[in-house]
Structures are given as C-alpha cells and as structure tokens.
Amino acid sequence: MYDKIWESHLVRNVSGEPSLIYIDRHLVHEGTSPQAFAGIEAAGRKVRRPDLTFAVMDHSVPTKNRELPLVDDNARLQFEALARNCKNHGVRLFDMFSRNQGIVHIIGPELGITQPGLTIVCGDSHTSTHGAFGALAFGIGTSEVEHVLASQCLQQDRSKTMLVKFNGKRAQGVSSKDLILALIGKIGISGGTGHVIEYGGEAISRLSMDARMTICNMSIEGGARAGMVAPDQTTFEYLEGKPFVPRGREFNFVVDQWMELPSDFGAKFDKTMELDAAQIAPQVTWGTNPGMVTSVTERVPDPNSFRDPDEQKAAVRALEYMALRPGTPIVDISVDRVFIGSCTNSRLEDLRAVARVVRGKHVARSLKAALVVPGSRVVKAKAEAEGLDRILREAGFEWRDAGCSMCIGMNEDVLPAGERSASTSNRNFEGRQGKGSRTHLVSPIMAAAAAIAGHFVDVRDLAVDATE
Amino acid sequence: MYVILPSTRRSNAMQPISKHTGLVMPLDRVNVDTDQMVPKQFLKALTRQGFGRNLFYDWRYLPGEVPNAQFVLNFPRYRGASVLLARANFGCGSSREHAPWALLDYGFRVIIAPSFADIFYNNCFKNGILPITLPDAQVDELFRRVDANEGYQLTADLPNQTVSDTQGLKFHFDIDDFRKTVLLEGLDDIGLTLKHEGEITAFEQRLHPQATVYEAVDFKQ
Numbered sequence: 001m002y003d004k005i006w007e008s009h010l011v012r013n014v015s016g017e018p019s020l021i022y023i024d025r026h027l028v029h030e031g032t033s034p035q036a037f038a039g040i041e042a043a044g045r046k047v048r049r050p051d052l053t054f055a056v057m058d059h060s061v062p063t064k065n066r067e068l069p070l071v072d073d074n075a076r077l078q079f080e081a082l083a084r085n086c087k088n089h090g091v092r093l094f095d096m097f098s099r100n101q102g103i104v105h106i107i108g109p110e111l112g113i114t115q116p117g118l119t120i121v122c123g124d125s126h127t128s129t130h131g132a133f134g135a136l137a138f139g140i141g142t143s144e145v146e147h148v149l150a151s152q153c154l155q156q157d158r159s160k161t162m163l164v165k166f167n168g169k170r171a172q173g174v175s176s177k178d179l180i181l182a183l184i185g186k187i188g189i190s191g192g193t194g195h196v197i198e199y200g201g202e203a204i205s206r207l208s209m210d211a212r213m214t215i216c217n218m219s220i221e222g223g224a225r226a227g228m229v230a231p232d233q234t235t236f237e238y239l240e241g242k243p244f245v246p247r248g249r250e251f252n253f254v255v256d257q258w259m260e261l262p263s264d265f266g267a268k269f270d271k272t273m274e275l276d277a278a279q280i281a282p283q284v285t286w287g288t289n290p291g292m293v294t295s296v297t298e299r300v301p302d303p304n305s306f307r308d309p310d311e312q313k314a315a316v317r318a319l320e321y322m323a324l325r326p327g328t329p330i331v332d333i334s335v336d337r338v339f340i341g342s343c344t345n346s347r348l349e350d351l352r353a354v355a356r357v358v359r360g361k362h363v364a365r366s367l368k369a370a371l372v373v374p375g376s377r378v379v380k381a382k383a384e385a386e387g388l389d390r391i392l393r394e395a396g397f398e399w400r401d402a403g404c405s406m407c408i409g410m411n412e413d414v415l416p417a418g419e420r421s422a423s424t425s426n427r428n429f430e431g432r433q434g435k436g437s438r439t440h441l442v443s444p445i446m447a448a449a450a451a452i453a454g455h456f457v458d459v460r461d462l463a464v465d466a467t468e
Numbered sequence: 469m470y471v472i473l474p475s476t477r478r479s480n481a482m483q484p485i486s487k488h489t490g491l492v493m494p495l496d497r498v499n500v501d502t503d504q505m506v507p508k509q510f511l512k513a514l515t516r517q518g519f520g521r522n523l524f525y526d527w528r529y530l531p532g533e534v535p536n537a538q539f540v541l542n543f544p545r546y547r548g549a550s551v552l553l554a555r556a557n558f559g560c561g562s563s564r565e566h567a568p569w570a571l572l573d574y575g576f577r578v579i580i581a582p583s584f585a586d587i588f589y590n591n592c593f594k595n596g597i598l599p600i601t602l603p604d605a606q607v608d609e610l611f612r613r614v615d616a617n618e619g620y621q622l623t624a625d626l627p628n629q630t631v632s633d634t635q636g637l638k639f640h641f642d643i644d645d646f647r648k649t650v651l652l653e654g655l656d657d658i659g660l661t662l663k664h665e666g667e668i669t670a671f672e673q674r675l676h677p678q679a680t681v682y683e684a685v686d687f688k689q
Binding site: 008011012016017018020022024031032034035038043045048049051052059060072074075077078081092094098099100113123124125139140141142143144146147150151152153155157189190193194220223225243244245246247250289310311313314317408409410427429430431432435436 | 497498499501503504507508509511512513514515516526555556557560561562563564565568583585586587590591594595644645646656657658659660661662664667668671672675676679680681682683684687688689
C-alpha cells in the first residue's frame with residue numbers, strides 16, 4: 001500500500017537525488033508555522049496551493065472560556081501571526097472560534113480532508129494519525145513546512161516497510177490504545193525507525209475508524225514516521241457525507257479508486273511481525289517513554305531485569321523521576337489527576353467509553369482534578385447532544401473546550417510538578433505535561449476507572465467494553 | 469554530484485559545514501527526546517533565533533534558572549563545546565525544529581550518535597548541523613576518550629567522511645551524497661525543488677485529480 005501511494009505521487013525520481021513527491025493535503029497549526037511563513041516571505045515566494053492547505057489553532061488554545069482575553073502574550077502573538085499569514089496567503093483557517101475547530105489530527109478526518117490514498121503532512125509528529133484511512137501521512141519540521149508551502153512537494157527518500165499483524169480478537173476491556181502500547185513495549189521506541197508500518201490482522205480490521213486512528217497516531221512513538229491501515233467498508237462508511245468528501249456518483253467513483261489501495265496478496269515487507277491480540281491486557285506506562293510499559297496485572301519492573309546496560313540506566317533514571325519503587329503492583333499506583341483528551345484519544349467513541357465507565361459514579365475524593373477535553377468542537381457538540389457531558393460532569397469531571405490541552409501543556413492546562421496523572425495522551429516524557437510532572441499513559445476506559453478508584457485498576461473487572 | 473548555481477544558496481543564512489573541529493560534550497543517555505531539548509513553553513515563538521539559552525532547559529536549570537551543577541552542559545570543562553556526543557535514538561518524539569535551532573544557537577555544529585530519530589535527523593540538515601551515525605562500539609570508545617581527556621576535541625571532516633582526534637583515532641562515517649552536498653554548500657533545498665516547477669505543474673495537470681478539494685455547498689466554517 002505504501003509503495004502504491006509513493007509511486008503515484010512521484011513528481012521526479014532521478015538517481016543521485018532524493019525523490020520529489022507531491023503533497024495532497026498540508027495541515028498547519030500555530031506552533032510550527034510562523035517561521036515557515038516568514039521564510040517564504042523573506043525569499044519572495046508564495047504559497048503554491050493555498051486550496052490544499054488547511055490551518056487550525058489547537059496547541060495553545062484555552063479550553064476554558066475563550067471569550068476572555070488571552071492572558072498568555074506569546075500564545076496570542078502566535079494566533080495573530082497564524083491569522084495574518086492565512087489571510088495574506090489565502091489559506092483556510094479554523095480559528096479558535098470556528099465551530100469546526102479542534103486538534104489538527106481530529107478535524108482532518110472528521111471533516112473528510114483526510115482521505116485514502118492521499119499524501120498528508122503537518123508540522124507535527126502525530127500526523128501519522130491520518131494513516132488510519134490508508135493515506136501516507138507523516139510529521140515534518142518547520143523547514144519542510146516552508147518547503148511544502150512554497151512547492152507543494154517534499155524531497156524524500158523511500159522508507160522501508162513493516163507489517164504488524166494483530167491476530168485474533170481483543171478481549172473485552174482492551175482498547176486499541178492497549179494494542180499499540182503493547183507493540184511499542186515490544187519493539188521499543190526506535191523499533192520502527194526508518195519504516196512505515198502497515199497494521200493488519202483480524203483485530204485491526206474489526207476496529208472502528210476512531211480506534212484505528214489511535215493505533216496510527218502512536219506509530220511515531222515506536223519510531224515510525226507513518227502508520228497505515230488498509231481502507232475498507234468501515235473507512236468508506238466513515239467518510240461518506242463528510243464535508244470535504246465528494247458525494248453521490250462522485251463518491252462511488254472515488255471509492256472504486258480507494259479499493260485499489262490495499263496491499264496486494266503476497267506483498268513484500270522489509271519486516272513483518274505478528275502479535276496475538278487476545279493475549280494483550282490493558283497497558284500502563286511506568287517510565288518516561290511510551291516503550292516503558294507493562295500490563296495492569298504486572299508490577300513496576302526492576303531495572304536489573306533489563307539486559308542492556310543503557311536500558312538499565314534509563315530505567316533507574318525513569319523510576320527516580322516517576323518516584324516509583326521496583327516491584328510495586330501497577331494497581332497500587334495512585335493518581336492525582338486524570339486527563340481524557342489529545343489527538344490519541346479524544347474522539348466521540350473515546351468519550352462514550354469513558355461515560356460508560358463513570359455513569360452514576362464519582363471520581364475519587366483523593367483526585368485533584370479530572371479533565372475531559374474533546375478533540376474538536378464537533379466532537380464536543382455531538383457528545384453534548386448525547387448527554388455525555390452531563391454524565392461526565394455528574395461524575396466529577398470538568399468538561400472543557402477543544403484543543404491539545406494537557407497532552408503538551410502549552411495552555412494553562414498543566415500537570416503540576418510532583419503530581420501523577422493517568423492520561424490518554426501519547427507521550428510520558430519527562431516534563432511533557434508540565435515540569436516535574438509524572439505521566440502514566442493508558443486507554444480512555446483505564447483512565448476513567450483510575451479516576452473513580454483513585455488508583456489504577458484492571459478495567460476488565462468492570463465488564464465495560466472499550467468500543468461499541 | 470550536484471551542479472551548484474548561486475541562486476540555490478540558502479537565503480536564510482544556513483552556514484555550510486565542511487570540516488569542523490571542536491570541544492566534545494558527552495550526553496550519556498539513550499532516547500533523548502526533543503521535549504528535553506526545548507520544552508513546550510518555548511515553542512510559542514515567531515522566529516528561529518535565541519533558543520540556545522533554553523536548550524535542555526529542565527535539565528540545565530534549577531528553579532529560578534540557577535544552573536544545575538549536576539548537568540553535564542554546566543560542567544566548566546565542556547564550556548564552549550560544539551560537538552555533541554550522544555546515545556541511541558537521539559532526537560526522538562516531537563517534530564519540533566526548535567530542537568536543532570536550540571542546539572545550533574548554543575553552538576553545536578556536529579552531533580555523533582549510534583542512531584537518530586528520523587524527523588530530527590532530517591531537521592538537522594535543514595539547519596547546517598552535521599549528524600554523524602557511528603556504530604555502538606565506536607561511540608563507546610569516544611565516550612571513553614572524552615571522559616579520560618579534559619579538553620578532548622574531535623574533527624569532523626565531511627568531504628572525507630571521517631571523525632578523528634589528535635591521538636590517531638580515525639573513524640569513517642556514511643552519509644547520503646545529496647545531503648552531504650546540501651551541507652557542504654549550504655544549499656537552499658526549496659530553491660532546488662522550485663527549479664522543477666515545470667514538472668510539478670505537469671504532474672498536477674496530467675496525473676493528479678486528488679490535487680483538487682471537494683467542498684460541500686452547505687459547509688459552514
């Protein structure tokens with residue numbers, strides 16, 4: 001599938017220089033674009049295809065009352081720069097007051113900007129999310145943002161390919177988040193470096209689009225720039241009727257094209273790996289990168305249990321940072337705050353699953369806060385129409401406006417130093433959610449269950465499923 | 469090899485790099501992510517300049533921006549270092565180009581590691597930083613030498629693709645020819661791409677129906 005998309009996007013392919021590939025959709029946000037716009041202006045260039053470029057404010061937007069003046073001057077200056085750049089160059093912008101505003105990787109698919117077979121880039125490493133539709137989507141740096149703005153092309157070398165098959169069925173209470181965390185735990189955070197991962201197998205084809213996006217989203221946490229899932233009926237049903245997807249006869253026409261995308265039988269991959277989905281339990285990270293992860297039934301590992309001396313040192317350091325003792329059962333770890341959100345897990349299905357867990361219950365008294373930050377205003381509106389906000393509020397959660405929020409803490413949603421979170425986001429790096437903060441990555445229902453209990457629990461005991 | 473035209477030299481002043489000799493600073497940690505190089509609070513910038521003082525901010529400073537004497541960057545013996553010796557998977561995580569901007573602004577021109585994360589590796593070349601990949605054993609040897617010799621310097625010779633010291637050590641490294649040329653000449657890769665304007669336009673017109681966007685008439689922004 002990667003090869004098909006790659007080959008159909010080659011603008012120029014001459015030996016001795018990198019290939020020039022065409023970019024179909026360029027997503028832009030306030031954090032990594034100001035220097036790129038400044039660059040093209042300094043060079044006297046223009047945005048080649050503003051019609052293929054979509055901008056949104058997401059990284060630093062407040063999730064409380066947006067009508068109030070922004071207190072953060074630097075954030076305000078970035079928003080103003082994005083608005084000015086979009087106006088000057090004719091780029092469509094979903095500003096923080098747009099009804100369609102949200103995290104760039106949530107709104108792309110939700111509006112149908114993301115489609116199978118497209119090349120999609122964004123100055124954000126979690127662009128891999130869009131691969132869930134059978135698109136080739138990857139994160140780029142600001143210089144490459146400038147490159148795409150100016151030329152709608154990128155100089156790229158062909159990646160290696162890796163097939164990851166999740167065979168069998170997930171157990172009840174096991175989410176797509178657990179599948180991807182288990183994979184990263186196995187291959188490590190650089191296991192996918194230089195590769196594009198294609199996910200397949202029964203457990204993947206049974207997943208909804210929301211859940212497939214969670215998988216592809218975290219491909220980068222395994223070192224792979226892109227992750228992909230072959231488009232199928234689930235994909236087409238999701239996309240039909242979305243604002244930027246053709247309708248009627250034209251839709252049937254594009255679906256016929258999309259059906260050509262899946263890898264041919266017997267397609268060759270540089271690496272292949274198979275996992276038994278039925279054997280995967282809910283996952284909880286214990287360290288300071290997403291590969292430092294274990295099953296909820298396990299204990300915090302002993303650094304001496306790692307063979308590699310560098311890994312031993314890293315584990316010692318991680319446990320010190322996380323203030324955890326080797327041998328502590330994961331379920332004995334208590335949390336201070338719970339964050340439900342981020343481009344990994346803030347879609348409607350995630351919020352429904354959280355609501356199923358917390359309905360009629362209340363967050364633990366020991367909890368300092370529990371936040372639900374919908375991935376987009378569209379998700380928020382749909383959730384409110386279903387009454388999810390009421391269920392969550394009654395359970396003691398704060399119901400916020402859409403944005404990246406506490407995943408990265410660029411707005412005021414910061415995890416204080418020394419505090420411990422159960423978070424549905426994608427990175428547990430030192431300081432990620434706030435300087436000195438301690439992050440445990442989990443699925444939405446695991447985070448919800450931890451909010452109720454005040455510590456991690458095996459959500460399988462609650463007999464709630466992760467998906468509809 | 470590329471034919472270099474004056475118009476393809478980079479406008480935003482990327483310094484070419486050919487042969488560089490400098491003091492080596494060791495950073496003995498695997499999987500150093502870009503969140504550590506430049507924490508999020510410094511991403512709200514509009515320019516590429518001035519990130520050096522924030523490099524490794526959370527490791528480097530104690531509360532009140534007091535330098536943390538325990539962190540290697542603050543060791544007097546490594547003051548003025550321009551060659552960074554690192555461990556595997558250097559630069560993983562976020563795509564933020566602020567990370568190489570900060571390294572460069574601090575003064576690092578060469579980074580040596582057993583492996584780099586893809587996006588970071590790519591970002592280095594856009595900013596005149598030479599990332600050198602060497603086998604684990606050779607990196608181990610360099611760590612030993614830095615530790616044993618105060619003032620230890622390395623020379624990275626890009627044309628000859630070698631790393632050497634004054635004690636007779638010389639390692640060869642591999643690098644993609646095109647990337648090598650871009651660094652040696654300080655090329656503007658956007659300018660290079662735009663020279664193929666004709667091919668881009670032809671591609672859009674002939675081959676590529678996806679390069680149009682459908683939009684529902686009733687879509688409300």
